[in-house]
Amino acid sequence: MQGLGRSLYHLRVRNQDPTTLIGIVLVVLFGYLIAAPIFLLVTDAFVVQFADQGRAGQPMGELTWYYVERVFFSRISMDVFWRPLMHTALISVSAIAIALTVGVPLGWLMSRTDLPAKKWFSTALIVPYMLPSWTFALAWLTLFKNRTTGGSASWMESLGVTPPDWLAYGFLPITLILALHYTPFFILLFGNALRQFDSSLEDAARSIGAKRGTIARKIILPLMLPSLVSASTLIFAKCLGDFGVAYILGVPVGFDVLATSLFRAISTSQTGMSALLALTIVILGSVSIFIDMYLLRQARRFVVIGSKGSMNRTTALRGWRLPAFGFAMSIFLISAFIPLMALLLTTVMKVPGVFALSNFTLDYWIGTDVGTTALKQGILLTPEFWEVTWNTLWIVGSAALGAGFLGLLVGYVVARTEAKSVATFLRQVTFLPYLVPGIAFAAAYLSMFAVPRGPLPALYGTPIILVLAILADQMPFASRAGISGMMQLGRDPEDAARSVGAGFIRRLTSVVVPIQKGALVSGVMLPFISGIKGLSLVVVLAVPGTEVLTTYALRLVDYGYSQASNAVVLMICVIAFGGTMLVQRLTKSNLSDGLGNK
Amino acid sequence: MSSISIRDVRKTYSKSAAPAVDRLNIEIPKSDFLCLLGPSGCGKTTTLRMIAGLEHPTEGKIVVGDRTVVSVDEGIYVPAEDRDMGLVFQNYALWPHMTVAENVEFGLKLRKVPKPERDRIINDTLEKLAIARYRDRLPSQLSGGQQQRVALARMLALKPDVILLDEPLSNLDAKLRLEMRAELKRIHAEMGATIVFVTHDQWEAMTLATTIAVMSEGELQQLGTPDDIYERPANRFVAEFVGNLPINIVELQDNSTNPLSAWVHGMLADIRLTAPAGSVGIRPEHVRLVPVETSPRPATVIDIVPTGGSWIVELSADGEKFFAITPEPPGVAPGEQVGLSVPHESLHIFDAAGSRIEAVLQQTTGGKS
Ligand SMILES: Nc1ncnc2c1ncn2[C@@H]1O[C@H](COP(=O)(O)OP(=O)(O)OP(=O)(O)O)[C@@H](O)[C@H]1O
Ligand SMILES: [Mg+2]
Numbered sequence: 001m002q003g004l005g006r007s008l009y010h011l012r013v014r015n016q017d018p019t020t021l022i023g024i025v026l027v028v029l030f031g032y033l034i035a036a037p038i039f040l041l042v043t044d045a046f047v048v049q050f051a052d053q054g055r056a057g058q059p060m061g062e063l064t065w066y067y068v069e070r071v072f073f074s075r076i077s078m079d080v081f082w083r084p085l086m087h088t089a090l091i092s093v094s095a096i097a098i099a100l101t102v103g104v105p106l107g108w109l110m111s112r113t114d115l116p117a118k119k120w121f122s123t124a125l126i127v128p129y130m131l132p133s134w135t136f137a138l139a140w141l142t143l144f145k146n147r148t149t150g151g152s153a154s155w156m157e158s159l160g161v162t163p164p165d166w167l168a169y170g171f172l173p174i175t176l177i178l179a180l181h182y183t184p185f186f187i188l189l190f191g192n193a194l195r196q197f198d199s200s201l202e203d204a205a206r207s208i209g210a211k212r213g214t215i216a217r218k219i220i221l222p223l224m225l226p227s228l229v230s231a232s233t234l235i236f237a238k239c240l241g242d243f244g245v246a247y248i249l250g251v252p253v254g255f256d257v258l259a260t261s262l263f264r265a266i267s268t269s270q271t272g273m274s275a276l277l278a279l280t281i282v283i284l285g286s287v288s289i290f291i292d293m294y295l296l297r298q299a300r301r302f303v304v305i306g307s308k309g310s311m312n313r314t315t316a317l318r319g320w321r322l323p324a325f326g327f328a329m330s331i332f333l334i335s336a337f338i339p340l341m342a343l344l345l346t347t348v349m350k351v352p353g354v355f356a357l358s359n360f361t362l363d364y365w366i367g368t369d370v371g372t373t374a375l376k377q378g379i380l381l382t383p384e385f386w387e388v389t390w391n392t393l394w395i396v397g398s399a400a401l402g403a404g405f406l407g408l409l410v411g412y413v414v415a416r417t418e419a420k421s422v423a424t425f426l427r428q429v430t431f432l433p434y435l436v437p438g439i440a441f442a443a444a445y446l447s448m449f450a451v452p453r454g455p456l457p458a459l460y461g462t463p464i465i466l467v468l469a470i471l472a473d474q475m476p477f478a479s480r481a482g483i484s485g486m487m488q489l490g491r492d493p494e495d496a497a498r499s500v501g502a503g504f505i506r507r508l509t510s511v512v513v514p515i516q517k518g519a520l521v522s523g524v525m526l527p528f529i530s531g532i533k534g535l536s537l538v539v540v541l542a543v544p545g546t547e548v549l550t551t552y553a554l555r556l557v558d559y560g561y562s563q564a565s566n567a568v569v570l571m572i573c574v575i576a577f578g579g580t581m582l583v584q585r586l587t588k589s590n591l592s593d594g595l596g597n598k
Numbered sequence: 599m600s601s602i603s604i605r606d607v608r609k610t611y612s613k614s615a616a617p618a619v620d621r622l623n624i625e626i627p628k629s630d631f632l633c634l635l636g637p638s639g640c641g642k643t644t645t646l647r648m649i650a651g652l653e654h655p656t657e658g659k660i661v662v663g664d665r666t667v668v669s670v671d672e673g674i675y676v677p678a679e680d681r682d683m684g685l686v687f688q689n690y691a692l693w694p695h696m697t698v699a700e701n702v703e704f705g706l707k708l709r710k711v712p713k714p715e716r717d718r719i720i721n722d723t724l725e726k727l728a729i730a731r732y733r734d735r736l737p738s739q740l741s742g743g744q745q746q747r748v749a750l751a752r753m754l755a756l757k758p759d760v761i762l763l764d765e766p767l768s769n770l771d772a773k774l775r776l777e778m779r780a781e782l783k784r785i786h787a788e789m790g791a792t793i794v795f796v797t798h799d800q801w802e803a804m805t806l807a808t809t810i811a812v813m814s815e816g817e818l819q820q821l822g823t824p825d826d827i828y829e830r831p832a833n834r835f836v837a838e839f840v841g842n843l844p845i846n847i848v849e850l851q852d853n854s855t856n857p858l859s860a861w862v863h864g865m866l867a868d869i870r871l872t873a874p875a876g877s878v879g880i881r882p883e884h885v886r887l888v889p890v891e892t893s894p895r896p897a898t899v900i901d902i903v904p905t906g907g908s909w910i911v912e913l914s915a916d917g918e919k920f921f922a923i924t925p926e927p928p929g930v931a932p933g934e935q936v937g938l939s940v941p942h943e944s945l946h947i948f949d950a951a952g953s954r955i956e957a958v959l960q961q962t963t964g965g966k967s
Contacts (some may be wrong), residue, residue: 008673013654016677492691495652498678499685500705500756510704514695 014418017504023413023422026406030429033472037444038432041282044275044447052272067272071280081277084261087250091175091257092239096232098179102331103186103231109324111191113315116325123581125328127336129184130580131573132533132550134244136177138569139339141248142346142562144168149252151560155342155353170255177245180335182238185231193227226295233292237285241437243536244550248557259439259536266443266540275447278440286435340573343566352562364563379567385552389571392548395463396531399470403478404524406471408516411482412508416491430479433472442540445469463546466538473537474527481526485519486512522583529579533572599790600663600759602626602649607658609644609816618644620816622658626794626809631786633803634796636813637839642796643688645813646762649794650685651678662760684758684791686766690749692737698724698748699733705756723755727781743774750778754785761785761793767802779806800840804828812836834952837879843910845946846880846920857916861895865942870958876950884944885922887911887930893937899930913938 014020048056048064056066071081109115110122128136144163145154156163166172197220205215243259250260258281265274317324346352347364361367367378379385410430414423433441445468449459459465493515497507513520535550542551549572556565603626609619619641626632634642647653649660651667659669662683667676692701699720706716724730727747737745746766753761763782767775783806786793797803803810804824812819812827812835820832831837837845848862862878890896897915904927911928913920915938922928922938930936947955 005669005671005673009670009675012673012675016675492687492689493693495678496685496687496691496693496752497704498652499650499683500752501679501682501708502704503679506708511693515693517695 019413019416019504020419020422022409023417023419023426026410026413027422027425027429029406030426030472030475033468034429034432034475037441037448037472038282038436040447041275041278041440041444044271045279047272049272067276071273071276079256080261080265080273081258081280084256084258087171087255088240088257088259091171091178091246092236094175095179095182095239096235098175099183099186099235100228100232102179103183104190104228106183106328106331107187107190108194109328110187111194113317113324114321115317115328116321121328121332124332124336125187126184127332127577128181130577131340132244132535132569132576133177133181133242134248134535135343135569135573136181136335136339137173137245137248138553138557138562138566139342140173140177141168141557142342142352142566144173149560151562152352158351158353165253169249169253173249174245174255174257177249178235178239178242180331181245182235183331183335185235186228189227189231190224193224197223226298229295230292233288233295237288237292237437240281240285240288241439241536243439243539244554247539247554259437262439262443263540266446271447274443278436278443281440282436285437285440289435340570343570347563347567347570364567379564382564385568388547388549388552391463391546392532392550395466395546395548396470396528399467399474399531400524400528402467402471403474403527404520407475407478407480407482407523408485408513408520409482410475410479411484411486412512414479414483415486415489426479427483430475432476433474434476438473438534438536439540441473442469442537445472445541460541461543461545465541466546466548469537469541470527470531470534473534474531477530478523478527481519481523482516485516485523489515518586521586525579525583525586529576529583532579533576599628600792601628601630602760602792602794603659603661604645604649605659605661607645607648607655607660609641609648609653610656617656617816619648619655622816622818624811624818624821626792628663628792629786629790631793631795631806631808633807633810634794634813635800635803635810635839636798636819638798640813641816642798642813643764644816646685646764646794646796649760650683650762651676651681652685682756682758682760684753684756684761686749686753686761686763688764688766688768688796690737690745692745692748692752694737697734697736698729698740698751701737701748702752702755705752709756719755723751727751727754742769743771743778746770746774746778750781754789757789759791761791763793763795765796765798767797768799782806801842812839814839830954831879831946832954834877834879834948837946837948841881843882843921843923846882846885848878848880848918850875850877858895858918858920861938862945864894865940865945866947868942869945869947871947871955872958873949873955875947875955876952877948879946879948880940881944881946882910882921882923884940885920886939886941887922887924887928888937888939890935890937893939895938896935897938899928899932899934899936901932902928902930 045067046063046065048058048060048062048066050060052066053060056064058064058066071077106125110118110125115121141149141154143155144167145151146157146163146165146168148165148169154163154168202215202219205219210218241259243263246255246257246260247263249255250257256264258277262274262277262281265277348360348362350359350361350363363369363378365378365380368381369376407430410426414427417423436444445465446460449456449465449468452458459468489512493511494507497511502510533550535554538548538551539554542548547555549568553565553568553572556562556568602624604622604624607619607622608617610617622641622645624632634645636642644653648655648668649662654675655668655670657670659671660667662681665676666672666674667681668674693704696704702720702723703716706719711719720733721730724733727750729744729747729751732740732744732748737748740748746769750766766782767778770778779802782793782795785791795803795806804827807824809821810824810827811821814835820827820836822830822832827836827840831840834847838847848858849856850859850862850866866875866878895915897913897920899911900914901912903910903912907925909924909926909928911922911924911930913922913936920938928936945957947957949955
């Protein structure tokens with residue numbers, strides 16, 4: 001009898017509000033949307049797939065090393081894995097080297113000197129990161145492509161020079177573009193580290209007679225190292241998963257990286273092989289991110305955060321002010337202004353690169369007789385464009401809304417539930433997509449949803465798979481925002497509401513959500529922006545009926561309609577840039593705070 | 599108005615940790631003003647939150663009025679939102695997105711009080727606490743003291759039977775604190791609510807409470823009126839915790855080679871004890887300074903600190919620190935010798951475990967040494 005009373009008591013205590021129940025629902029949901037697809041990816045790589053029975057010499061569904069052998073050791077392994085791996089490695093290392101060379105001086109100029117127009121630069125130099133990386137690949141094509149890819153002539157061609165392939169495509173442009181796109185990582189991370197560095201440490205060293213060079217080498221550098229390593233590993237992880245740039249600039253000349261090799265395996269329906277390739281990318285990405293987290297934890301042990309009184313001395317550049325300004329300005333021009341202007345100008349010129357008044361036209365935007373076969377009118381008059389825009393807005397919009405609210409719920413459960421295992425699982429499972437580059441995540445979604453699963457029909461080909469994939473892909477950020485928001489909020493406001501008689505729903509709607517409004521706005525807006533410009537995830541999952549702006553732009557590239565595709569890309573840039581600025585304004589946050597998010 | 603009965607309550611936050619509250623039994627009559635007093639971390643907030651329903655006991659039972667709000671063995675647990683108690687938090691916990699008026703209105707809305715009635719109550723309550731001017735401000739635009747009063751207003755507007763206050767005055771400056779203390783007393787007199795008030799400030803407890811519960815390490819040490827607590831501390835902990843100046847404790851060894859304990863032993867000779875004494879406490883205000891010749895216990899004056907109306911005399915008796923407090927200038931200077939004298943009836947006698955021993959003064963030889 002007494003035992004019964006106790007059980008009843010614990011039941012009542014545990015169920016006084018549905019937090020744990022919601023937690024369990026979330027566990028099931030994310031188990032389904034995140035853990036299961038990734039798990040399937042793993043199994044797909046190691047069991048015989050449909051249509052491979054003959055080649056593997058095993059019945060379907062049996063455990064096999066066939067794909068491992070095929071990817072790593074067969075005749076084709078050079079083409080599908082080793083060469084792309086080498087390319088990826090070479091590109092990442094060179095991109096990191098360039099980004100470091102450019103970003104570190106900029107980071108220092110922005111944080112510790114009297115560089116003119118510092119404030120303006122602090123936004124201007126980050127622009128490349130706000131926009132999709134493959135935007136710059138399109139700009140590159142606009143300027144430098146040759147007859148290897150069709151369509152209208154590039155600016156260089158119009159000037160009468162035919163760019164050689166090595167300049168137009170492949171390693172060089174891919175590396176340069178990725179380097180410039182990710183240079184902001186160094187500017188922000190290194191700049192922030194310098195900003196937090198306590199000048200009194202320098203003074204202390206100087207006071208015992210250390211020379212400037214010695215100080216830089218022995219004191220500043222070791223303390224800055226974590227930020228440099230962090231930026232490098234993050235860039236490596238990003239380069240691993242970057243699909244668009246390599247697709248646009250590499251594929252025309254058969255230059256493959258891991259992401260494009262995976263894409264080819266997917267588009268030729270080689271399920272087992274693509275699963276294994278995706279898995280390899282995931283493992284490489286995870287290793288680099290864990291190394292980064294480990295190093296950051298190590299670094300935190302001896303971090304020297306400037307105390308309130310600590311001075312953050314600015315170095316006077318004196319005679320170097322102008323050259324420094326010139327340097328920063330030229331980086332801005334090269335990495336943002338020129339590419340965007342090239343894109344923009346292409347859309348209003350009949351013949352690219354010819355600056356004669358008669359050559360300018362608005363036909364590609366609003367004309368009615370452009371003269372191309374499939375796209376007879378300007379992009380703004382094309383119904384398909386508006387359909388795709390509408391698709392994008394509602395697909396990405398609902399994914400972002402879902403991610404934002406689920407993120408808040410995850411935060412609520414993690415902060416409140418007494419079931420620690422639920423909290424831990426939710427925290428980890430929502431972080432998982434962070435380790436999985438978009439293209440590999442898309443592969444996982446194909447494994448999961450290309451066939452009917454349980455009560456669900458096959459979702460491939462429907463917009464739902466896009467919504468779910470984008471939502472899941474954005475969960476790392478959304479749940480992190482939710483968790484930190486709820487942790488900061490603490491229990492008190494809610495406890496106070498309970499004490500005046502507010503039940504669970506009431507507390508959630510009248511207290512928690514209104515207080516978390518800011519976090520919620522950024523938890524919805526940032527996934528929205530990142531979903532709008534994302535390419536690698538949707539390029540695998542979208543089909544003609546469910547196209548979004550990014551895949552539409554890519555298709556226009558494939559058709560050779562560069563003016564139209566540039567126009568679409570510019571629209572995406574406007575949304576991405578405007579959205580980012582809006583969020584920063586609304587939340588008074590800085591892009592660097594969220595750095596490392598997808 | 600409701601009584602509160604706390605029976606055999608224990609709370610352990612995690613299996614490995616020591617209980618935050620243990621074997622707690624407190625009966626609070628209706629309309630009582632009870633102060634939970636104790637050092638930081640002794641379980642005061644935990645106790646209060648268990649009464650409010652924001653924490654659940656691991657063992658035990660709590661009855662409010664004639665309603666059992668929680669009983670582990672009987673499987674009863676009433677959630678906080680259904681307990682109808684007024685609670686003020688240590689850090690106010692105002693809702694940052696609501697104005698002062700909205701903060702007060704929220705609970706009234708939940709009780710479906712009609713709008714005109716709501717407005718009247720809000721105005722009255724804000725008037726009474728002198729914060730009507732700030733009704734449209736957000737909490738972040740208020741000073742600490744103003745926020746404090748909003749927190750009080752939010753609770754008072756609902757006219758609860760039971761009011762739970764967690765160190766509500768701790769963040770106020772001295773003057774405001776005095777004002778709010780008077781305010782609380784007035785509210786108590788006016789509403790007749792049962793109040794449980796948490797504090798670690800003994801002076802606050804002494805001046806406000808009708809009953810004080812002294813806690814230490816999760817356990818109740820003594821429950822009694824402020825006078826009880828001060829005059830008849832149940833054990834050494836209470837004796838040492840309560841009192842502006844620390845009580846003088848003399849350890850008693852059996853073979854009293856220590857002159858100080860020999861002196862106390864001498865005094866105890868006149869007293870019949872119900873158990874063997876382990877130590878004795880002497881409050882500084884009960885120590886009298888007499889000419890050296892008239893006392894068997896000489897001491898050296900180390901320092902004299904005037905504290906406005908009284909004088910704290912720091913003494914050294916055979917190397918042991920000893921405090922006296924005098925209502926008049928002591929008339930001695932540092933370095934001089936004085937004699938100590940203590941009336942027998944003001945000795946607090948504790949056994950070896952530290953519990954109070956009631957003493958019976960022997961009629962024949964009662965007096966001073
Ligand atoms: N949520 C919690 N989880 C684990 N331990 C807790 C929790 N809350 C309190 N404790 C522990 O329980 C004990 C009693 O805490 P409580 O907050 O009741 O003390 P308190 O008397 O109110 O102290 P203070 O005067 O500092 O407010 C402390 O040892 C504390 O560390
Ligand atoms: Mg407390």
